[in-house]
Amino acid sequence: MSNCETCTNKLSERGFRELEQFINDLDEKTGAVISVLHKAQEIFGYLPREVQQFVANKLEIPVSKVYGIVSFYSFFTMIPKGEHPISVCMGTACYVRGAEKVLDEFKRALNIEVGETTADGKFSLDALRCVGACGLAPVVLVGEKVYGRVTPDQVKSILKEYE
Amino acid sequence: MSRYKMHVLVCGGTGCVSSNSLQIVDNLKNHIKENGLENDIQVLKTGCFGFCEKGPIVKILPDNTFYVQVKPEDAEIIVKEHLVKGRKVDKLLYKEPSTEKSIDDSKHMEFYKKQMRVALRNCGFIDPDNIEEYIARDGYQALGKALVEMTPELVIEEMKKSGLRGRGGGGFPTGLKWEFARKNKGDQKYVVCNADEGDPGAFMDRSILEGDPHSIVEAMAICGYAIGADKGLVYIRAEYPLAVKRLEKAIKDAREYGLLGKNILDSGFDFDIEIKYGAGAFVCGEETALIHSMEGERGEPTTKPPFPAESGYWGKPTNVNNVETFANVPVILLKGADWFQTIGTEKSKGTKVFALAGKINNVGLIEVPMGTTLREVIFDIGGGIKDGKRFKAVQTGGPSGGCLTEEDLDTPIDFDNLLAKGSMMGSGGMIVMDEDDCMPSVAKFYLEFTEDESCGKCTPCRIGTKRLSELLDKVTKGQATMEDLEMLKVLSETIRDTALCGLGQTAPNPVLSTIETFWDEYVAHVKENRCPAGQCTDLLKYFILEEKCIGCTACSRVCPVEAISGKVKSVHVIDQDKCIKCGACYDKCKFSAIIKK
Numbered sequence: 001m002s003n004c005e006t007c008t009n010k011l012s013e014r015g016f017r018e019l020e021q022f023i024n025d026l027d028e029k030t031g032a033v034i035s036v037l038h039k040a041q042e043i044f045g046y047l048p049r050e051v052q053q054f055v056a057n058k059l060e061i062p063v064s065k066v067y068g069i070v071s072f073y074s075f076f077t078m079i080p081k082g083e084h085p086i087s088v089c090m091g092t093a094c095y096v097r098g099a100e101k102v103l104d105e106f107k108r109a110l111n112i113e114v115g116e117t118t119a120d121g122k123f124s125l126d127a128l129r130c131v132g133a134c135g136l137a138p139v140v141l142v143g144e145k146v147y148g149r150v151t152p153d154q155v156k157s158i159l160k161e162y163e
Numbered sequence: 164m165s166r167y168k169m170h171v172l173v174c175g176g177t178g179c180v181s182s183n184s185l186q187i188v189d190n191l192k193n194h195i196k197e198n199g200l201e202n203d204i205q206v207l208k209t210g211c212f213g214f215c216e217k218g219p220i221v222k223i224l225p226d227n228t229f230y231v232q233v234k235p236e237d238a239e240i241i242v243k244e245h246l247v248k249g250r251k252v253d254k255l256l257y258k259e260p261s262t263e264k265s266i267d268d269s270k271h272m273e274f275y276k277k278q279m280r281v282a283l284r285n286c287g288f289i290d291p292d293n294i295e296e297y298i299a300r301d302g303y304q305a306l307g308k309a310l311v312e313m314t315p316e317l318v319i320e321e322m323k324k325s326g327l328r329g330r331g332g333g334g335f336p337t338g339l340k341w342e343f344a345r346k347n348k349g350d351q352k353y354v355v356c357n358a359d360e361g362d363p364g365a366f367m368d369r370s371i372l373e374g375d376p377h378s379i380v381e382a383m384a385i386c387g388y389a390i391g392a393d394k395g396l397v398y399i400r401a402e403y404p405l406a407v408k409r410l411e412k413a414i415k416d417a418r419e420y421g422l423l424g425k426n427i428l429d430s431g432f433d434f435d436i437e438i439k440y441g442a443g444a445f446v447c448g449e450e451t452a453l454i455h456s457m458e459g460e461r462g463e464p465t466t467k468p469p470f471p472a473e474s475g476y477w478g479k480p481t482n483v484n485n486v487e488t489f490a491n492v493p494v495i496l497l498k499g500a501d502w503f504q505t506i507g508t509e510k511s512k513g514t515k516v517f518a519l520a521g522k523i524n525n526v527g528l529i530e531v532p533m534g535t536t537l538r539e540v541i542f543d544i545g546g547g548i549k550d551g552k553r554f555k556a557v558q559t560g561g562p563s564g565g566c567l568t569e570e571d572l573d574t575p576i577d578f579d580n581l582l583a584k585g586s587m588m589g590s591g592g593m594i595v596m597d598e599d600d601c602m603p604s605v606a607k608f609y610l611e612f613t614e615d616e617s618c619g620k621c622t623p624c625r626i627g628t629k630r631l632s633e634l635l636d637k638v639t640k641g642q643a644t645m646e647d648l649e650m651l652k653v654l655s656e657t658i659r660d661t662a663l664c665g666l667g668q669t670a671p672n673p674v675l676s677t678i679e680t681f682w683d684e685y686v687a688h689v690k691e692n693r694c695p696a697g698q699c700t701d702l703l704k705y706f707i708l709e710e711k712c713i714g715c716t717a718c719s720r721v722c723p724v725e726a727i728s729g730k731v732k733s734v735h736v737i738d739q740d741k742c743i744k745c746g747a748c749y750d751k752c753k754f755s756a757i758i759k760k
Contacts, residue, residue: 031477093594101747132366134366136218148182
């Protein structure tokens with residue numbers, strides 16, 4: 001992974017220093033790994049091996065344990081998100097109002113599967129469970145922006161906004 | 164609040180914020196200022212009104228005017244016409260679908276008539292970021308009463324007498340739970356609020372935290388006093404940023420007002436609250452898994468006993484309650500267990516909040532007394548089925564629940580009745596389905612969810628849910644045999660009887676309940692390769708009817724794979740090899756010229 005130029009660029013020294021500071025400022029390191037990983041993902045956008053290694057060292061726990069936690073919780077990701085992360089809500093309310101078709105259309109239009117990022121790093125696609133805006137079902141999030149009552153034929157125009 | 168002549172309340176819940184309601188607040192304030200009314204009229208951003216279907220909502224007090232689907236640019240006309248001239252803006256008023264008449268007082272709306280708001284009492288009434296508004300509506304009085312007038316034992320006695328049962332899904336009597344936690348000795352005890360709302364399609368906990376965070380802070384302090392804990396923890400989903408922000412502010416303000424911290428109200432009682440973030444795992448709604456997650460571990464459940472009341476967070480006695488349960492606590496102490504007892508059914512007291520969603524006209528958050536029938540909820544409050552379609556089923560209890568059908572519509576809703584019908588109360592998600600929803604597909608949807616969310620610790624759940632979802636996949640593709648259907652039943656029963664925690668034990672419920680009530684639909688998939696609801700794409704083909712197609716080209720323009728060909732004003736044809744069966748053409752055609760079979 002150290003050969004990957006884009007990764008090493010993104011994983012800046014400054015990020016690691018910020019994370020180290022956060023860990024040093026903790027009142028209690030026992031049981032803090034989840035909040036440390038939240039912080040790390042906030043800084044780096046994802047949790048690659050180097051970051052997990054770093055967290056393990058600083059908290060003095062095995063890296064296998066950190067990996068166990070990262071892989072357990074769906075909020076944590078080991079793949080960098082796209083510049084515009086797309087999340088299609090697949091909560092039940094959205095599902096019965098046709099979210100699956102919308103998701104399929106995104107998959108087709110971007111030519112990626114759920115959990116993947118496009119080759120140019122522009123878009124990533126995720127299915128998430130209920131944002132609680134069931135009145136707007138089906139809901140799609142692009143970054144922070146919420147699109148409500150989305151139909152498959154709107155997918156192209158939504159993507160166009162970010163091109 | 165009395166200083167102002169009028170109040171304009173704007174919904175600041177997630178749904179309405181997504182539709183730009185905060186811009187409405189700003190615009191209203193600007194226009195009010197332009198008209199020099201800023202000292203007479205107050206604009207407030209409140210919690211959720213519950214009527215999410217027609218958001219963003221703007222309500223005007225004292226006359227209860229209820230404006231729906233308000234856009235930021237409508238602020239000007241609301242101020243100029245209503246606030247300045249006293250004329251209601253008819254085009255923004257809610258119109259009752261049955262009569263098409265504008266309703267000018269929200270009390271007359273069918274949506275609100277049968278509701279009774281206890282847990283949601285402040286949602287949509289107060290600014291959740293302002294502690295004084297909470298206090299003005301009797302906030303923190305229950306805590307004061309408990310600390311000054313009541314012993315911890317008396318508080319527990321009152322809770323037991325009220326008959327309040329856990330609203331997170333289990334339905335365990337809350338007072339009894341508190342008593343266990345009180346009786347277990349420990350140098351340190353904890354109160355935990357479970358705000359890890361994971362049931363997809365349920366959003367009541369989030370709405371309470373967003374709309375009335377102080378009620379949770381107050382209730383946790385009361386619980387701390389009752390069980391002898393000085394520390395509270397809220398375990399909340401990281402996916403709820405707005406709720407987190409409002410809760411953080413509420414905790415900070417409560418500390419400043421001396422309602423949290425050392426020696427609260429000079430009673431000698433100390434209590435403080437810390438927030439712990441979840442990271443997206445459905446199983447963490449199970450209390451032992453939740454506790455492990457708070458300790459920084461994988462959120463895997465462990466067998467009970469020991470119950471958290473004996474050995475919970477860091478091995479100390481811990482009491483875990485859900486958000487909605489806590490929201491009921493201050494009211495019970497203030498109005499008394501006797502009052503609470505009068506609401507609801509024999510074994511289920513009080514009210515229940517439901518998140519109504521799916522194919523229903525009024526999507527939203529409602530609160531009704533226990534014992535209200537499904538028919539009242541779906542047809543009176545919910546306004547019936549969307550687009551005049553036929554009601555087919557309602558799914559309650561989320562991935563752990565089951566489907567109820569037409570014949571259950573007159574069943575009074577309470578914990579025990581729903582269980583007897585093969586479903587469950589769960590956290591209160593209620594997804595309404597119509598004739599176009601295929602039941603094996605719905606079961607598959609839930610099983611894919613539990614398969615995904617299974618923590619993997621016990622074999623029945625880890626492997627069993629995967630096998631179930633594979634079998635259901637075969638059914639929806641028309642590849643299953645009758646033996647497979649038998650296998651579905653047997654496997655479901657095995658998982659139910661042998662899985663470690665609630666997630667696994669209830670995971671087969673969506674299969675068992677749909678297979679029982681919609682057996683014919685399963686059989687149609689297997690024996691006739693047919694999906695009666697017309698949803699399973701593998702069993703469907705789309706055709707254009709020659710006699711009805713007028714060649715408007717709408718279908719070919721909407722087709723994402725260019726599978727439809729034909730010249731303008733001549734009959735179009737679908738290329739079956741290219742068609743991905745997305746149904747876009749079917750939805751688009753205005754002439755009913757496209758059929759699926």
